């Protein structure tokens with residue numbers, strides 16, 4: 001087994017402050033969480049668009065996309081790798097797999113924020129402990145205030161009625177196991193920095209504007225001149 005002390009951190013000449021100065025902005029992580037279908041991807045995408053129009057350097061990590069690559073399921077990895085490899089590193093939706101999914105994303109988000117990027121993430125991330133761990137990593141590698149949790153609080157009934165991918169229907173029919181909100185838990189954030197109520201008529205643009213206002217209020221971006 002590898003001894004952790006055999007792996008030594010290498011300091012780099014260009015630090016976060018220099019990268020942020022070049023970009024003229026502060027790196028941060030805006031973490032969207034909520035049920036499947038609550039609007040995470042839509043609102044994060046709209047916010048990404050608004051920030052880019054502002055000239056900010058951003059990146060958007062979306063659960064559906066990341067699960068095609070970095071956090072692919074065993075079935076996808078099997079096409080290119082051995083059965084043993086796919087089973088060992090592929091991720092599904094059991095609690096431990098979700099924990100590893102969020103650990104990997106948290107680590108990537110920390111790297112992106114340290115490169116000075118405003119990093120938007122859209123993952124169900126149903127477990128409080130997993131999200132809190134990411135917060136700790138981001139705030140330890142950066143500073144308190146670098147992590148903003150955005151709870152997209154759309155009622156399950158609304159998400160299920162939307163069902164854009166037909167997943168709720170399959171989950172109700174028992175064709176998908178461990179489906180968040182149906183056969184798996186969602187632990188709501190008790191104190192999110194931004195609490196977006198969904199399903200009450202607010203448009204994605206209005207919801208994104210709410211997050212943008214929080215970013216200005218917290219000094220992550222400067223108000224429009």
Ligand SMILES: Nc1ncnc2c1ncn2[C@@H]1O[C@H](COP(=O)(O)OS(=O)(=O)O)[C@@H](OP(=O)(O)O)[C@H]1O
Nearest residue numbers: 036037063093098101123124125126177178179180
């Ligand atoms: N069992 C189960 N539970 C929840 N979601 C499921 C499941 N199976 C597939 N999907 C689809 O995968 C997307 C969620 O992936 P995430 O990486 O965000 O999930 S998690 O953070 O690890 O919980 C999620 O995407 P969104 O609908 O965009 O949230 C679903 O499309």
Ligand SMILES: Nc1ncnc2c1ncn2[C@@H]1O[C@H](COP(=O)(O)OP(=O)(O)O)[C@@H](O)[C@H]1O
Nearest residue numbers: 035036037038039040041042162164202203204
């Ligand atoms: N504020 C909103 N009002 C009405 N419909 C919305 C809103 N936000 C998202 N939607 C719709 O809800 C569905 C699910 O949104 P999506 O962003 O894919 O959710 P998630 O990423 O949380 O699964 C999509 O069809 C989207 O167009």
